[in-house]
Structure formats: structure tokens, C-alpha cells
Amino acid sequence: MKRYTLSIIFILTITCCIGAAFFLFYGTLPSSETVAELSGMKTSVSSYIAIAYKTGEEIMAYTEKEIKQAVDALEEKESALVMESPERVTVSEGFFYQPITEDVKQRIYGLSYKENCTVPYEDLNYVGVLYVDFQGETRIGELVCNKGIAKDLAEIFKELYENRYPIDKIRLVDEYGADDDLSCLDDNTSCFNFRVVGGTNNLSKHALGLAVDINPFYNPYVTYPNGVERISPPGSEPYGDRSADFPHKIDYEDLCYRLFTAHGFTWGGDWKSLKDYQHFQKELK
16 A cells, blocks of 8 residues: 555656646646656656657646756756666765766766866766755765765765755756856855866866865855955855854864865865865875
């Protein structure tokens, strides 16, 4: 009886999600025949969207919140469907690292993994984690990093999760078109992105998968071009004042700082010529 009830709930959930995706992108809902067809398909969010754009019959009043929740649910389910490598190492339930699989390659190639990327796929790992978001909900997070710090990250994020340390988002930067500015503006925690340091021709530690940015909106990047303070991302200026008291601030007493430094990482908040309060990096021996 319990299994039957769960099956009914699953079918109703999928039906609502498909309807929400149709309405979001077309303003109408699919027919019952189309819903039945899609419910039996193993497909991605983008596939729902593509079909929803072309089809639809009857207008119904979904609120923006309901639509967002439906699409978010689909995206989160999809993000968990990563091919399992035979070489996967599980640190704890929900926390693992493994070599880059073909499905992840397809997601990152041309984005964080640029065509001119000099880092072999073999030097990278995919890390799966759980985290507690700002609303206190458990979420699935994913990172691509250098294989030399994969175990560190799985262990660090496990400790953060067990202590219910709040993290806004942990998504691959590829979901933002590999645009670091957009990722930081959305307060997204991320790692690998083959790019240079802003304003230079030097490769960032992120390009090697050896740096992680944590809650970057609340822990901004502070530079002083021509002696003028510049704080990014835009809108994060109030959080450049580290003497102020506010949530999600990384400082010497913060658990995030203590865990990363215990694993041999250095903190951008200790830099002299500029401050990168979100940033932790590690040098491999």
C-alpha cells in the first residue's frame, strides 16, 4: 500500500512539473495525452522546455513561485543524475568524488572547459556533496576540481553540512555560461573554471581546479585600481566592510575558514595588495 501511494505521488508530481514547464515557456498547458507521453520519458529539463515551447492548449493560472518550484525540482533531480564511475570514492552518504565522466565532459566542454584548456580531463574530478541552503533545506551540490583536492573538498563540505553551515548555492559555473561574474552575483559556490585572473593574462587557480569561492556575494573581491576601492560583485559593497556584523561572513572564527586552512588551503582574505574573502586555494606538492 505504501509503495502504491508513493507511486501515485510521483506521477502527480511529474505531471505538475511538466505542466509548469509548459506554462512557463509557452503560457499554456499540454494535453493529457502529451503529459502521459512525457511522464514515461527519461529526459532532461531542456527537453521538457523544447517540447513545451511548441505545444499547449489551455491557459491556467500558475503563480511564479509554483513554476519556479516545479522547474527547480526538475533541475535538482537532473543534477543528481551523474554517471557513476567505477573509480568513485564515497566519503560518506551524499559525499563522493570520481574522475570526470562523459556526461560531465559534455556539460563543461566549451564553457568552463574551454577549447584551449591545457588541463587534461584526467587531472580533474567531479565532487558530489550535500549542503544546507539559506532556507535551512538540504540540497545537492556539485563541483569540478583538481583531483589533488577532491578528497579535501568532499571531507570539508561533509563537515560543513553536518554542522549545518549555510551555503546559498553549489552549482557548476557552467550553469552561468562559465561567467564568473554572473556566478558570484548569484552567490554561487564553485571551483573549476579555465580562465585568467581579471585584468591580467595569468591563469587563475580556478583554471587548475585548485581554488574554491564560498558564498561570494557576502564575501566579495576587493581591489584598489589606481588607489580606488572596487568591490565585486555589484551590490556586495556593504559586505566589503569586514568590521561589520552580518550573516555568512568568512573570518578567522568562521567554521569554513577553520576547515579549509586545516586542510592546507590559504585564504584570499589574508592577501595584502587585495582581498578575496570568498577564495580558498591550495598548492599541490
